[in-house]
Amino acid sequence: MAQLSDDCFAFGRPMMTVAETVALITSRVLPLAETESIPLCDADRRILARDLIASIALPPYANSAVDGYAMRGVDLPATGERGFQISGRVQAGSGERVTVAPGEAVRIFTGAPMPAGADTVFMQEDVRLGDSGAVILPAGLTIGANMRPVGEDVEAGAVVLKAGRRLRPQDIALAAALGEIRVDVSRRVRVAVFSTGNEIVAAGTPRGPTQLFDSNRFMLMAMLGRLGCAITDLGILPDDRAAITDTLSKASSAHDLILTSGGVSTGEADFVKDAVESAGSLVFWRVAIKPGRPVAMGVIDGTPFIGLPGNPVASFVTFAYIARPAILALSGAGPKPIVSTPVRTAFSYKKKKDRREYVRVNLRPAANGSVEAVKFPREGAGLLSSLVETDGLIELAEDVTQIQQGDIVGFIPYSSLY
Incomplete structure (x- = not known):
């Protein structure tokens, strides 16, 4: 307690x-x-009790970001086109060790491990096949293109989620990608x-x-x-x-x-x-x-x-x-202030000084392409319909006494409030 x-x-x-x-x-x-340890599938919206540290790098191996052809960057054609013999084929999940030699290219697919010696991938849309079965690669690519190096996303040993974080689906995805099946939460x-x-x-x-x-x-x-x-x-x-x-x-x-x-x-x-x-x-x-x-x-x-x-x-x-x-x-959640988005008002309004006021509004496209806030037509703190039929609140600070149509104010969607 x-x-x-x-x-x-x-x-x-x-x-x-x-x-x-x-x-x-x-x-x-x-x-x-x-605290308690819970399955990762039950962790949405729970508060992380301890820092989550990456036990592996993401990705844990260098791999291709596209479907295409892997090759050595030093062999890239400087000008014009150049043909490369296709020496192998690597698919995602393959455990076969493939090596690319000078003047060769390896057919590769998204997520597949990079062949030994290869550091660059041509997208299949950018190449053509020659009559002899060679792949014709154009000039213009830079060394390392379309290759995901080890740790590009997350380095092993890094703190990826800090204690006090209210976990979201994307946080859970990151934990799962690191191999976690449980997390410690408050x-x-x-x-x-x-x-x-x-x-x-x-x-x-x-x-x-x-x-x-x-x-x-x-x-x-x-x-x-x-x-x-x-x-x-x-x-x-x-x-x-x-x-x-x-x-x-x-x-x-x-x-x-x-x-x-x-x-x-x-x-x-x-x-x-x-x-x-x-x-x-x-x-x-x-x-x-x-x-x-x-x-x-x-x-x-x-x-x-x-x-x-x-x-x-x-x-x-x-x-x-x-x-x-x-x-x-x-x-134990870390501080996370509610952040408002600037919008233009489509109404005028007066309020008393020295108190914070929240006005129920809808958002709509303005004639100039911006977004404007429209006040709910009825007043009253007892109107549940005013919460149901609006998009959120505009926040008027203590020192504000009135706003005019066209003023910029802070809008807070209801989804930010719980």
Whole structure:
């Protein structure tokens, strides 16, 4: 479990910026010490626990990059054409040792080992066969062309994947090419998740006329799953301080993080903050971010707690920018900031100073061939359709108060946020 002191997140300001919040979390949360060895086929999106060092070079032998004819570079014709006798044939996977002599060429195929003495390959499209069976090679090729030398891709002994890397399919391919069948990864972060509120019910159960089906919990669990977490679904808790306090206390003993949705604002029925203070300590609960200002962070028996807003868009955004960095820090992942892409706006917009704001947009081709961002036509942090029907967010920094149509802003696709 992550064992933190109650005051490890102590911060003097009443409202924190997004950058301050993330810096505080990532500097205080320690990565889990436990690791496990897993089959390579199960390693996608897991966090590499130890540097992966190449046990062999890639490629491990010099080979041809094309189908063609291998020869000695010193025999290349300087001008005009020259005929070479075909002295052999080498296919990919062949173990036969073939040597090329002066004035000879060897028929070779992509991936086949280079004949001894050969260092250059002519593409078959660039040559012709003479009447005598010789291959006619033109001038103009450079020594070493179309040949893959040993270690061109990876040198033996090199660190190819560093610890803390969140593994992707291409990383797994590289490990497989080196002959690895298992990798050491950090243990999955164990996260307990629950929603709060008398106004929400679980799908599949009767819904009252003033109630909503719980959607945030499923969204958060899906996002946690994409981060490789082991998830415990604690369901929906009523607006009851004692029940929430008891659940928090019990969950802290078996989990690395507790993540909740709803009940962290200032309403009379928002009991989560009080419950956190009863079970442990509340270290901050407001972040200068829109949507999503009420975000609570606490420590319960050494286990970090993050309480997200109840509005689904606010919950989504604050998970991406507050909870996600905490989870990656716990898992031992190396820092990987979310990078935005410059796009031109097709709308004007005003915002308050001193808070980071995220606006839902679609991308479309502009008349001049560039890409422009189009704002979703409706406002509101409760509109799930605004997340479904848009491509991502534009990020407006704290010092920005307005943008005009045609301004350049940073666009972040949803795929970058989990």
